[in-house]
Amino acid sequence: MSKLTLLACSVLGLPAIVTAQDASAWRDSAYRITAELRVVRDSIAREESGMEEIARRPGLLVSATTKYQPIAAEVLARFDSTRRRWFGEAFPAAEGFRIVLRTGDRWSTRRRGGGEHSLMIIGLPDGEAASRVSPLVRESELRGPEEATRSFLDQFGRMMMGATGAPLQRWIPTGIPLMISDAARREAAMYALVTGDGPAQRDCVTGVLAACGYVLGLRESATPDPGAKYLPLARADLLLTALDLGGPGAWDRLPDAPGASIEAHLAAAAGMPPDSLLARWRNGLLALRPDHGPLDVPTIAILLGWSGLVLIGALGIARWV
Amino acid sequence: MLKAMIRLQWKACWHIVVTLSAAALALPIVSVRTGWRGTGEHLPRFLIELQLWGLFYPAMAAVTAVVLAAAIWASDRRGHHIYALLLPIPRWRYVLLRYLAGLGLLLPVVLALWIGAVIATASLDMPPGLRQFPHSLTAKFALALLLLFGLAFAAAAASRRALGIGFRLLGLFVAVHVAVILLDPGTNLIWRVVSALATWPGPFAPLGGRWMLIDV
Amino acid sequence: MSTAIEMKGLRYSASREFSIQDLTLKVPAGALYGFLGPNGCGKTTTIRLLLGLLRPHAGTVRLLDRALPAGLPDALARTGVVPDRPHLHRYLTVGDALDFHGAFYPGWDDKWARELLGEFRLLPRQRISKLSKGETAKLMLLLALCQMPELLVLDEPMDGLDPVVRRDVLTALLDYVSRRSATVFVSSHLVHELERFCDWVGVMDRGRLVVELPMEEFRNGNKRIRLARSASVEPSGAPFTLLAREHQAGEVETWAVRGWRPEMAGWFDQRGIAVREVTDLDLEDGFVELLRAFRAQHAGGEVPCSRQ
Numbered sequence: 115m116s117k118l119t120l121l122a123c124s125v126l127g128l129p130a131i132v133t134a135q136d137a138s139a140w141r142d143s144a145y146r147i148t149a150e151l152r153v154v155r156d157s158i159a160r161e162e163s164g165m166e167e168i169a170r171r172p173g174l175l176v177s178a179t180t181k182y183q184p185i186a187a188e189v190l191a192r193f194d195s196t197r198r199r200w201f202g203e204a205f206p207a208a209e210g211f212r213i214v215l216r217t218g219d220r221w222s223t224r225r226r227g228g229g230e231h232s233l234m235i236i237g238l239p240d241g242e243a244a245s246r247v248s249p250l251v252r253e254s255e256l257r258g259p260e261e262a263t264r265s266f267l268d269q270f271g272r273m274m275m276g277a278t279g280a281p282l283q284r285w286i287p288t289g290i291p292l293m294i295s296d297a298a299r300r301e302a303a304m305y306a307l308v309t310g311d312g313p314a315q316r317d318c319v320t321g322v323l324a325a326c327g328y329v330l331g332l333r334e335s336a337t338p339d340p341g342a343k344y345l346p347l348a349r350a351d352l353l354l355t356a357l358d359l360g361g362p363g364a365w366d367r368l369p370d371a372p373g374a375s376i377e378a379h380l381a382a383a384a385g386m387p388p389d390s391l392l393a394r395w396r397n398g399l400l401a402l403r404p405d406h407g408p409l410d411v412p413t414i415a416i417l418l419g420w421s422g423l424v425l426i427g428a429l430g431i432a433r434w435v
Numbered sequence: 436m437l438k439a440m441i442r443l444q445w446k447a448c449w450h451i452v453v454t455l456s457a458a459a460l461a462l463p464i465v466s467v468r469t470g471w472r473g474t475g476e477h478l479p480r481f482l483i484e485l486q487l488w489g490l491f492y493p494a495m496a497a498v499t500a501v502v503l504a505a506a507i508w509a510s511d512r513r514g515h516h517i518y519a520l521l522l523p524i525p526r527w528r529y530v531l532l533r534y535l536a537g538l539g540l541l542l543p544v545v546l547a548l549w550i551g552a553v554i555a556t557a558s559l560d561m562p563p564g565l566r567q568f569p570h571s572l573t574a575k576f577a578l579a580l581l582l583l584f585g586l587a588f589a590a591a592a593a594s595r596r597a598l599g600i601g602f603r604l605l606g607l608f609v610a611v612h613v614a615v616i617l618l619d620p621g622t623n624l625i626w627r628v629v630s631a632l633a634t635w636p637g638p639f640a641p642l643g644g645r646w647m648l649i650d651v
Numbered sequence: 652m653s654t655a656i657e658m659k660g661l662r663y664s665a666s667r668e669f670s671i672q673d674l675t676l677k678v679p680a681g682a683l684y685g686f687l688g689p690n691g692c693g694k695t696t697t698i699r700l701l702l703g704l705l706r707p708h709a710g711t712v713r714l715l716d717r718a719l720p721a722g723l724p725d726a727l728a729r730t731g732v733v734p735d736r737p738h739l740h741r742y743l744t745v746g747d748a749l750d751f752h753g754a755f756y757p758g759w760d761d762k763w764a765r766e767l768l769g770e771f772r773l774l775p776r777q778r779i780s781k782l783s784k785g786e787t788a789k790l791m792l793l794l795a796l797c798q799m800p801e802l803l804v805l806d807e808p809m810d811g812l813d814p815v816v817r818r819d820v821l822t823a824l825l826d827y828v829s830r831r832s833a834t835v836f837v838s839s840h841l842v843h844e845l846e847r848f849c850d851w852v853g854v855m856d857r858g859r860l861v862v863e864l865p866m867e868e869f870r871n872g873n874k875r876i877r878l879a880r881s882a883s884v885e886p887s888g889a890p891f892t893l894l895a896r897e898h899q900a901g902e903v904e905t906w907a908v909r910g911w912r913p914e915m916a917g918w919f920d921q922r923g924i925a926v927r928e929v930t931d932l933d934l935e936d937g938f939v940e941l942l943r944a945f946r947a948q949h950a951g952g953e954v955p956c957s958r959q
Contacts, residue, residue, distance in 0.1 A: 301483075304651070306476075310564070311564065342476070345479065404647075407566070407572070408644070408645055408646055409575040413575065413641040416640060416641055417578035420638035421578075425534060428588055431592070432589075432593060433526065433594050433596070434520060435520065435705065436755060439754035443747070447742055517704060517734060520702075523727040523728035524755065
């Protein structure tokens with residue numbers, strides 16, 4: 115039986131145990147549960163102690179069990195580079211953080227796989243109050259350095275958003291998409307912007323910043339029936355745009371102006387007024403919009419020109435005698 | 436002579452043309468149908484999926500070009516080009532006849548794609564912000580097919596001597612590439628050549644880019 | 652135009668083991684030229700050089716008064732070719748092949764093509780890949796004839812065909828030649844095949860032309876002469892060509908000669924040798940003796956001489 119199975123059984127079994135009729139029996143059961151939980155925690159700790167430290171960077175280190183040791187150093191490098199770009203030196207907690215990604219036995223399956231394997235990034239000093247997360251993930255999420263880095267950034271982004279406080283976390287409930295490329299994220303946000311067909315969404319495209327504020331969940335609408343708002347991806351893109359515009363230290367400025375609106379937090383991060391931020395965000399996305407269809411004159415010229423050259427070549431090399 | 440050549444090539448390749456045309460007809464319809472879930476919040480995802488489907492257009496052009504070019508020249512190659520060489524026309528003219536007749540075989544495939552694109556877009560209620568490009572997508576496909584067919588045609592028509600020279604040059608290039616890498620590990624000749632071919636004004640630059648039947 | 656085909660000093664090396672050397676050959680216009688030689692002597696290679704399918708390393712070729720390779724398309728427009736192996740597109744039907752072939756020749760006689768189809772018992776809907784060897788040979792000849800060419804080049808057209816098919820092919824060929832006065836250049840390793848209708852013969856062996864002369868001379872000039880040998884006599888200075896000599900029991904010698912004429916008996920009289928008997932050498936025997944003498948000479952030896 116896997117450790118998580120044991121833990122789950124222990125938790126699920128608690129009501130049955132509590133229905134024991136006399137207090138001493140209940141007390142004995144409670145002691146048993148506590149002992150079992152300690153066994154599971156110790157087992158997890160033993161598991162982690164089976165990992166080897168592979169590489170270090172200022173404030174970070176990576177450890178892995180045998181299976182993931184070959185990719186660990188590269189994962190740490192990529193993770194660190196992206197983390198610094200968006201969050202500077204900030205961690206989810208002053209005491210650091212720990213993200214352990216596990217693959218292997220699932221608590222829902224009965225068959226044993228090849229055993230559990232883990233890859234762990236620790237943000238030092240990794241104190242008792244450090245933010246921790248240890249999800250069981252699919253093997254494909256740790257298949258290579260790129261996939262593993264994405265998985266770590268996904269978890270780290272959620273931890274960082276959690277650390278900002280409830281309003282911002284509620285504003286982007288899906289977390290920050292750090293694991294996709296800037297180009298892919300911006301393109302998806304552009305699609306969301308230009309395909310919105312609600313009244314406020316159309317107004318935002320045409321340049322009404324108040325409408326943009328509404329559809330991004332930052333402001334109330336002044337008009338009746340403004341229509342739908344944009345997907346959380348657009349909000350995440352706005353947040354990341356604000357961090358990009360704000361440059362180094364942008365994330366640290368984000369929680370400034372406590373009690374203020376989300377718009378004010380974003381503006382603080384970006385280092386500019388809210389309307390300027392919204393205008394820059396909107397214009398940036400509209401600039402990504404293709405200005406022509408699949409075919410344009412240069413493409414036609416290239417294809418026809420090269421086709422002609424190829425035909426001449428074909429006539430020349432078909433010399434069978 | 437061109438009519439006779441077209442009839443000859445149609446006899447040899449009609450089953451291939453029909454198969455490829457069916458695939459070309461289906462491609463735009465399937466690409467739109469699998470992702471379309473109406474307007475609203477599904478649209479960004481639909482457009483991203485459509486972008487991925489866009490990879491199938493240059494791939495389809497490549498497959499069509501290679502298969503048809505090989506089929507066109509198969510009989511001549513089997514007979515060591517003797518029949519062609521005994522005809523009372525210069526060799527280059529025979530090759531040109533084969534090429535022009537080959538273009539005729541590409542037409543049904545292009546037409547099928549165009550019909551499929553028109554059907555796919557006509558069946559949708561386009562929201563504001565989206566534009567349809569059945570005609571220009573088909574035109575781009577046709578031009579890409581023209582280029583790729585030319586390349587495949589040249590390779591299939593090449594004499595053994597020309598192919599031998601080609602392979603030897605390729606081998607020499609690989610040898611130079613290895614030597615350069617040993618001297619300067621940062622230099623990658625193969626990557627430079629591939630980049631030159633795949634970026635403007637290289638011939639394969641247009642094969643990348645946007646192949647969107649529906650776009651913003 | 653007095654010469655349909657002219658090759659001068661042709662050289663071509665197919666491999667280390669085989670080459671065409673200094674081939675000079677002339678086919679008069681209107682001739683029915685039989686190109687004889689054993690298997691592997693270079694007949695097909697020569698024909699390919701003639702038709703521009705191979706490029707010679709040295710020498711010149713003129714076909715119907717056009718110099719190759721520049722004048723090749725013009726010459727091929729007036730030349731019907733039946734190669735040694737089928738070269739047609741196998742996925743076509745007989746009818747398709749006629750339509751395709753006819754599109755390239757302005758002089759194509761479609762009416763005659765359909766008539767020949769009937770005579771050859773070929774059906775337009777038959778697929779070429781399903782034709783027998785004889786049917787394929789007839790189709791190739793039909794395609795060559797219906798172009799109405801001035802020159803027909805046939806490489807081993809009867810090879811592997813049954814007598815009935817051979818007769819059909821020969822009849823069609825002779826019929827065409829009689830109508831059009833075309834020149835025919837036909838190769839074979841079977842002497843008797845060419846004897847019946849050729850009026851010129853060229854013999855090839857090991858990449859070289861052995862002899863080229865009118866068929867009448869080739870047929871009639873080859874003799875077997877029985878001599879009463881009183882003393883050994885050398886053939887140097889003889890007005891004929893000695894191919895082989897054979898010593899027999901007693902005082903008798905038998906010579907195989909080429910280019911014999913009756914008055915040449917006087918040459919033996921002058922040397923005091925009695926000519927006992929002069930008989931015709933059968934064409935095939937003459938061909939064999941000719942080759943033997945040629946090979947012996949090129950090996951650096953004398954005329955082959957055997958004893959009984």
